[in-house]
Amino acid sequence: MHQILITGATGFVGSALAANFLARGTRVLAVSRNDPDGMRTINAVVAAAQGFGLDIHGALADHLDVVNVDFAHLEDVLDDARLAGVTEVWHVAAEMSYSARKLSQSFATNVGNTSRLYETLCRNAPACRRFYYVSTAYVAGMDGGFVKEELHARSHMINTYQMTKWSAEQSLHLLFHRHGLPVTLFRPSIVVGHRRTGWALRNGFGFYMFPNAMVAAAQSGLKELAVDVVADSRLDCIAIDQLAADACTLTLRQQQGGDFEVFHCSGGCTTRLEELVHMWGEVAGLRAALGTPTSELELKFDRAVEPNRPFANQVWLFDRSRLDAATERSTPLAPLSLEELRAMCVWYADDAAAEQAAVAEAN
Template sequence: MLTKNLLITGVTGFVGSVLAATFLSRGISVVALSRRDPDGERTRSAVAAAAAGCDIALDGAMAGRLRTIDIGDGGLGRALEGLVIDDIDAVWHCAADMSHSGLRLTQAFEANVCETTALYRWAAAHAPRCRRFHYVSTAYTAGMQGGKTEERLHAGQRLSNAYQVTKWSAEQSLRTQLESCGLPVTLFRPSIVVGHSRTGWTRRNGFGFYMFVEAMEAVRAAGHRSFSYDLPEGVCIDLVAVDQVVGAAVDLTLSASARQDFEVFHCIGGRRMSSRAMLEAIADVLALQICFAAPQTPVDRRFARAVAANHPFALTDWDFCCAKLDAVLGRTARHPPLSPDQLQKLIRWYVNAETEMAG
């Protein structure tokens, strides 16, 4: 069956906007569920910005192929009551609460678990043509033990923040819901998503890798030129460019391969770079000196507090397997990991974007 129409959530966000722009450029229509966007202008602007940032030629595609549905500011389950969309071939659920804070666990659980479950039930019951529900999760639902990590559900592992906990819980919920609803499920798990590998474009959200960039920007803005951060040698970090993530997602959606009713895929960039090398690259762009040692000064301690949410991830070495995704996509080779030059381009774009906004 050809894929002609998709429902995508999170289209005003990072991955969702690039995904929508890419599908539109491929001639596929998109229905975007958005909050607080009654005229659809915020959604269209986000897609246009993603297309421009990623050099995606839309050529007027939005006008005829992008529909927006405003779900207001309430719960997704209530907003979907009575809604029927009879021409949706598949769903990509990209929207998420990105908070790490345990203080926001209740809100994150509502957004990432309850609303995911509600959307899945709706698609199974009220989108009669829909043949698959794709959920954008994270590779780090595997827990904090690191090491070789297979493409499967994980249980009994330590999780470190609200985002991990609620993404893990949503995966478990979808596996359970499949038994009663029957709509096939794909868990799509990127590692740490960064900007476009060629242009450097991203959205300034301070999440993941960019938390370290913003913390170093703050060090520089405070007039400091050096600081210390305690990080061991030898730990590798897995950064994957948004164009690689979206490329795999599009290929997966359009694949004619035989598929399982429940599947788990890792989408990764590879382990070429150490956490130390990543931080040294950021420091170099910002003309800072970083020493890998225990914090000694107030600025050291402020930096450590600013990146505390991601400190456990910089300390842990994962080796994410992606053989199942490779097999479905028929890949014998993947994109090489980001090079140092590409990483510096990503950092410069982010830093320059901040300078332009400040000006």
């Protein structure tokens, strides 16, 4: 019987993993912050299950345990009694900020807490077989091109999130050689909504930064928007349901892989960025085209998306052949089409409108 410890279960990826493991009859120990009664975690996992079309109500009482942890006291709470049955760990929780002002906090969270959690499992979880770490494919740096599933000894990185994720990978590599608990680095590319339902967590991060900012521009009265990006660039997007399927298959596989694994959970690239810009504009209710921003609102939009512009303007080809082999995938994964991405953005925009209406009604 598997019991999987998951951090970050209130977030997009973590809640999706928890819901999918529960739907497969697997026990989940969710480690959360600022959740003394566990309801924030439970609500997030239930919302993810609904977004996936999964029925987990029977599993919630029997298979989900929530532990409220202040990471300052991590070692005291996650003692050997609490961790005795844990067989695998998915460490998803992270500080997502790009800001250099949060560099110290991000290192403490993404590197320090990751290392402490790994060492705590090594001491207190004798049944634990593997530590899965959710990193990012963009630890590869900004050069683009073909990227192998391997540790990167050096990378040209431009933000705090990249840098601390890269550092966490290096730290885990060193700790693995010291303690021996097998590690899998699981690197998603750009995580988007559910391929069938469109469900996503509305956090405005990554892919959704662009349509979010366009909706705000349209609500401010803008009818036409000049967007300064590279026309022929392409984004590598992975649907949350594919990510969850890959993660579950890896965790529940019969044959354990190598002691230190690196996998890209990527979706491939087909749609030109210019097509995405047009589509985002249509969904937001304005005409978006490539060009140089000039008006005050266009410049405001330009500043809003600046953190992700370098990633939008570069093309990476993330090799996922090792992940496909480990999950026994026999056919190549089909990249998301423009129409599938459009449906996700429509769902996201409709969900945003529904939330705004609910807030307005409550007030």
